[in-house]
Amino acid sequence: MLSGGLPATSFLYRLHPLVKVGVASLFTVAALMLGDPRSLGLLLFFFLALFVTSRYRPRGRSLLGGALLLALVGLGNYFASRDGGEAAKYSLRLAVVLLGVPVCAAATPPQQLARALARWRLPPALVVSLLLVWRFFPVLKEEVREIREANRLRGSGRRQEWYRGVLVPLAFVVLEYAERLSLALELRAFDPAAPRTWYLLPRLSWQDGLFAGAAAAVLLAAGVGDHCGWPG
Amino acid sequence: MRGYFSTREYVLAALLAGALLVTASVIIPLTLPLRIPGLANAANAPLASFFLVIGLARLRKPGSLLLILGLYALTCLLIHPVIFSFILTGALVAEGVSWLLFRGFATPRAQVAGVLLYEMTSFPAAMLFSLWLLPARALKPAWYVFLAAEAAIVVTTLAGCLAGLKVARELAQAGKLNLEGS
Structure with a gap:
């Protein structure tokens, strides 16, 4: 919305x-x-x-x-x-x-959310995973909108739209993002089991x-x- | 240092939880105002089971279903505690039974059984938690309505699982999904 x-x-x-x-x-x-x-x-x-x-x-x-x-x-x-x-x-x-x-x-x-959650001493893998869900929810929603718009432009049938037209491309998109993101995290030496430090922690203000x-x-x-x- | 799940597995689980959230955010607001018991679950089940089966086909380890649904439940905690409670209850029951019966999600049968168990458990769990936390708003259907709703959930979940397995095989053939474990 x-x-x-x-x-x-x-x-x-x-x-x-x-x-x-x-x-x-x-x-x-x-x-x-x-x-x-x-x-x-x-x-x-x-x-x-x-x-x-x-x-x-x-x-x-x-x-x-x-x-x-x-x-x-x-x-x-x-x-x-x-x-x-x-x-x-x-x-x-x-x-x-x-x-x-x-x-x-x-x-x-x-x-900012990750830094705030870091204060609770949650496992780094859980913080990063939650962050990805939080961050990628609007991204995936936008992808769904674009997929449906592309389908409409191609004039595909309504009945097949949800399965072949939306679900299968969305599965491809999810796997594509997963591949790219994990590669990016691994290249930055992210280890889900290793402890993590934070430079800036958000503080409460007036x-x-x-x-x-x-x-x-x-x-x-x-x-x-x-x-x-x-x-x- | 190496944990139980790798970075790739955490990322895939998180993005699948995001996909579950996207499909639920489209389907559930359209079905909830009708206040028909089980309609939201039955309508959302094919889409949710489609993504869950693809995730389990890739992750395969015991705890995979709990990881995906745990992340999904934690995000839903921001929307409502009842949603968090019934998703987590369904995930814990499905993961526990799957572990006892199959020791993980290595076979398609285990993957489908895990997802089916989750969908079947989360509906009564949702009703129980609603009755406990929001008694004024909770639906109290007759037993035959409840059974009909469960039957509808089973049918739509199986349809989603079969579609998910088919697409997982297609994705594996296209080189997009490694079904042999990490």
Whole structure:
């Protein structure tokens, strides 16, 4: 859902990776627990405000795709329940879930995340593997989009599109990346069993405190509104 | 210094976990709003089992399924703890049973059995964890609905596994996949 540019000088980009990931995870869990569309709207508003303050420029295509998906989910739920509030609840919940983690992924360079995880003394192989999943998720998603676009340009049939047209080329792409990446790591003398040192370790700053405080306040307001009811 | 898995194996497992995440991110949001028990698992199973079988055909060692699914589960932990819990439970059960029966994933039969066990276990595990952690949102289907969902998951998983084995052989013939171990 999220692809486009996020400036490296933005507020969100400079935050501590674990603070960002922690807030996104908390918001995702909260979105699944809250039931009032206004509380869910507040969580969504928080992420949209982050976009604005980070000077994020979404691609028109991603925006359109996301809006279409949310509209489809909303319509599907409306026809299933005949209740506008229920339909809004599911669409807003899905929007928060789809935005939370990708916002953090787009705003966290993999090196920063690895440095932050290094503080937990996890095995280096696990840190690098997690980093690859995190980093290559948007890359593989983009590859799928390009494969499907190429198929459309060739005018291939819909029925065969998923297997011959998408899955098989994606398997080739995954193996190709795996080959190139492992070669690059081996050339840099990476050993999964060897201990690793880090030159720069991220530290918490006042901006992290401000961000975590604002997120906690929004979460509290959404929770109170959901539990006690919103005024009016 | 040499660990149990090599750098190449860790990288392949990580990228396959990324591929699982990509396919799940396309399929699952489309099926979840319908709230039909097992639909998300049955719809996602052919794609997930396709990639898992290719990974197991290459890695073959005991612990390979747990490595791929462990990385996938850890990434899903950022999305929701319930997702992490049921993926890891399914992976642990499938890996344990596969180790007891086949001592790894050296044969296509072991590879298919491992993936099938994971898909079949993760659905009831997901229901149990949802019931425990999110009782208000959990689905409580009748036993025959549950059995029908499990049957659908088995059928779609087998289809994905067969396609995965076929493509793994094709990739090996093309020189892209080493099926003889590292």
